[in-house]
Amino acid sequence: MKRITSHRFAMAAVALATALAAQAAQAQWFPYQAEVTEPAFSATGTRKPIDYTPLPKASKKWRICVSVPHMKDAYWLGVNYGVAEEAKRLGVEMQLVEAGGYTNLSKQISQIEDCVARGAQAVVIGAISGDGLDNVIKSVAAKNVPVIDVVNGINSPDISAKSLVSFYTMGQASGEYLAQKHPAGSPAVKVGWFPGPAGAAWVEAAHKGFMEAVKGSAVQVLEPKFGDTGKEVQAKMVEDVLQGNPDVAYIAGTAVTAEAAVGIVRARQLDKKVKLLSFYMTPGVYDGIQRGRILAAPADSMVIQGRIAIDQAVRLLEGKDVTRHVGPKIFVVDSANIKSVKQDNILPPNAFKPVFNVK
Template sequence: MNLRSTLLTGSVFALFASSSYADDWFPYKAMKTEPPFAAGGKQEEVLYTPLSKASQPWKICVSFPHMKDAYWLGVDYGVVDEAKRLGVSMNLLNAGGYTELKTQISQIEDCVANGAQAVVIGAISLDGLNNLVAEVSKKGIPVIDVVNGISSPDVAAKSLVSFYTMGHSAGEYLAKKHPAGSKDVKVGWFPGPAGAGWVEAANKGFQDAVKDSAVKMLDAKYGDTGKEVQQKLVEDVLQSNPDIRYVAGTAVTAEAAQGVIRERGLQGSVNLLAFYMTPGVYDGIKRGFILAAPADSMVVQGRIAIDQAVRILEKNDYIKHVGPKIFVVDQQNVNGVSRTSILPPEDFKPLFKVN
């Protein structure tokens, strides 16, 4: 089976497959980057269709920064369900947080020592895993960069979206509401853990989008994407800036801030915005507590990473740099967006192994 027969380009196709479950999640509207891994690479629309089945039960190791929020639960569902569909073995590792780079490196080293034939990494650090990636690649074990971004040239493939675009989409949403010349509005900005590649990309995208508007950013407040950390950051900024109009940042920030806003009686005067989607953000938009968030279909990012790994192991053609097409979900269009197209099933619980 060649790439031409499984990955169709064109402009006339649906935004989503009928749902994100098993055999019917594909073909899925995606964007590939050419040349691969290039910061200024051009994006081209594709319909992504994976292999129907693996030729053997390959052993794939998957490493996540943590499982503290529903975003990574969604990626978990993607890698688990796609491993089952393809018929491969998958072992998922959880480093415990964005401060645990050494743990992530150690876990991956152990997984490789135990016979992993491919490694999928949601990286804690943009640059901090480069030596490890080089070592693993030299052993003939392909490394797939999923979601967060790794700067190493030794990765075999990337399944991710542009977090610059995610941050820019969120900032652009506000900039359109408050164009240059209108009354200035203050926004508290909470991009996530300092040093993570996706955070720096989203931060630049958001800043670039609002720089010529009436949206005035406060200094970025960095922190781990745990609910308690983000809630404390939001509380501190609200305390110091009583005239703030928006709280924008990670999905966890928006989720945690809902309670803070209610407790302080700030509904209607302080609005919330996230730069990526989770079940909590989706529900918050539906209930009118969160304005909007770009959707990056994290489930599909996980699925594509597993398919890329299998394609490489089986010496099949594959797209080196690809991710789902980004679109903004807000209170005006949320009822027309299928939840199962962009998020894991509501009853899905974390799974760490597929045999």
């Protein structure tokens, strides 16, 4: 009997220690180095550094809906991890819906409408289109439901807050990385460029930043290939560019592009000749950099963007001070600094599975 009691006590102690460790790990994400844009929502606003600290707890169990374009790649899985973990930490309900891809704007609109009809008190949106959600956002905001723009960028004047980085800066950082390697006067290099789905605000911003950064350098960008961030779509476009341009030196673009291209260039025995670059970070890209198969990528800490969006929603619902336009500080990760980067700050855990509801 004593042995059983001791065993149960030991199991309880282990469970308690695990729970406390999990709580401690959650608490360690803040304060986080970020940048606030002033005035908020301005495309030409000034970015200033801040240390972002969220609320310790929500005052009640608010109901928050999170709408994302899809869950087909690890980037949105990272956002999912951020919103789910912050909802748990703050003590609010979270429902996540995904539209299935960047071609499904009407589905995202109907999902947002359904969320509000079911009683969502705030909506966090990773938008399929920068302008295509204007009407539904106007309708939601008219019901006094705060709308938080996360990651992708929304142009509507009816949003309440933004948790995102400048994808112009992300594209610019990637372009500058190449331009520094191939400055004006050095031998020209051809780059296949895959910015993502046409029409998405984040894609347009990243494309502009990348193109402006390589201007005047020895980098020659082939005709941009726009397309959905599903792996099959990106892989097909990469195959086409490699087939039509045997002298291409770089494949640059979305994280899905880089991840898909790893296997393609190795199969073609081009991995020594064609280098890969992503303009944002995912677990696959991080692993590729570690293994020397992907050159570099800026880190935009998508997990933190998701966490901040949930905190902003709660602050708005509770009438508390809110930083209305903020995002994590961007930095480029490559083989030179990857060992010093804390992975948990910028990516979800390797074993994380999608979480659609937090009660």
